[in-house]
Each structure stands twice: as C-alpha cells, then as structure tokens.
Amino acid sequence: MSSKIPDHRHCPVCGKPIPPDQKYCSTKCEAIDMKRKREAEFVRKLMYIAVIAAALMMFVSILFR
Template structure:
C-alpha cells in the first residue's frame, strides 16, 4: 500500500493542498481575510461596550 502524499488542508474549505500553501485559492484567502476583519471589529465593539458599561456604573450619580 503506497503512503499518503504529504499535504495540508485549506483552512477555509478543507480541500487537500500542497504542504507549503495555506489556502487553496484566492477566494478562500479573501474569505479568511474578511472573517478576520469581522472578528477584529467584533472584538473592538465588545471592548467599547464593556468600557462604556464600566463608565456608566462608576460615574457618580447626580
């Protein structure tokens, strides 16, 4: 039985690709960049929301 050819899987779609690649196509790379940007924006939004909530809690009541 022959051995398995060295390979990796695309981190977006899971297709088998060459060991030195990360994505199988430009579309998958763009999809990953879009997802990373969405996650970064969501994290910034959550930190801003938490900061605003802490400010509201700690503000002295007039």
C-alpha cells in the first residue's frame, strides 16, 4: 500500500501534503509558523520571569519576618 503513496510530508501549519524537501506549503504558512514560534518564546520568557519574581518575593518575605 505504501508504494501507491508518493513520498511526501505535511505542512506543519495547514497539513497539506508537500514534497519532502520543503518545510511549508507557502510563504503564508511559514509566516504563521514563525509568528507562533515568536509568541511561544515570549510566553516562555514571561513564565520564567514570573517564577523568578515569585521566588524573590517569597525569599524577601521570609527574610524580613
């Protein structure tokens, strides 16, 4: 059965089949994926800052009891 399906992969954004040497089906999908990655990186950094701030506040509150 696999001999009937041409070698391909799927676009990570829209899921359309694409040639195995391409990463996205269009520049639009590439831009959408890059935006998602930037947003995810921003949220990850924000979470790190929030955890560090919470730890510092706990440390300061224990220090000044």
